[in-house]
Amino acid sequence: MIRKGTRIYSILHKKCPRCQEGNLFISGAYTKKFMEMPSKCPVCQLNYEPEPAFYTGAMYVSYALQVALFTTIYVALRVLFNPAMEVYFIAMIGIPVVLAPVTLRLSRAIYINFFFSYDPEWIKTTANHDGTVAAQKN
Ligand SMILES: [Zn+2]
Numbered sequence: 001m002i003r004k005g006t007r008i009y010s011i012l013h014k015k016c017p018r019c020q021e022g023n024l025f026i027s028g029a030y031t032k033k034f035m036e037m038p039s040k041c042p043v044c045q046l047n048y049e050p051e052p053a054f055y056t057g058a059m060y061v062s063y064a065l066q067v068a069l070f071t072t073i074y075v076a077l078r079v080l081f082n083p084a085m086e087v088y089f090i091a092m093i094g095i096p097v098v099l100a101p102v103t104l105r106l107s108r109a110i111y112i113n114f115f116f117s118y119d120p121e122w123i124k125t126t127a128n129h130d131g132t133v134a135a136q137k138n
Contacts, residue, residue, distance in 0.1 A: 005118050011109045017116035019044035029101040044122050062107035
């Protein structure tokens with residue numbers, strides 16, 4: 001069980017990195033709008049795109065995930081089945097294409113977690129939830 005307050009919780013559950021309650025994405029991975037994100041967290045108002053083209057850097061995370069996926073597919077096929085070359089070709093194209101929505105969303109969730117941390121005091125210290133701090137932290 002992954003507990004709330006860790007980055008891995010935010011990444012795997014696709015939750016806001018600051019409050020870990022608001023969703024990072026509007027809909028599910030296998031829907032038409034699988035990459036659409038709200039502009040701000042519906043709970044703590046964290047701006048999900050702090051600068052233009054913020055998620056361009058997520059391409060590097062996506063690249064790392066794809067390399068890990070290719071390696072896993074190759075090793076699994078080689079060790080378990082040792083199939084013909086055509087099977088490798090089909091599996092190494094097909095599986096990443098089918099999993100593309102999952103890896104793209106995961107790469108964005110990982111990338112935004114590089115820049116923001118869990119802050120359980122945030123909701124308590126904001127009165128109007130517009131992003132401005134209304135009360136001082138103790
Ligand atoms: Zn939030």
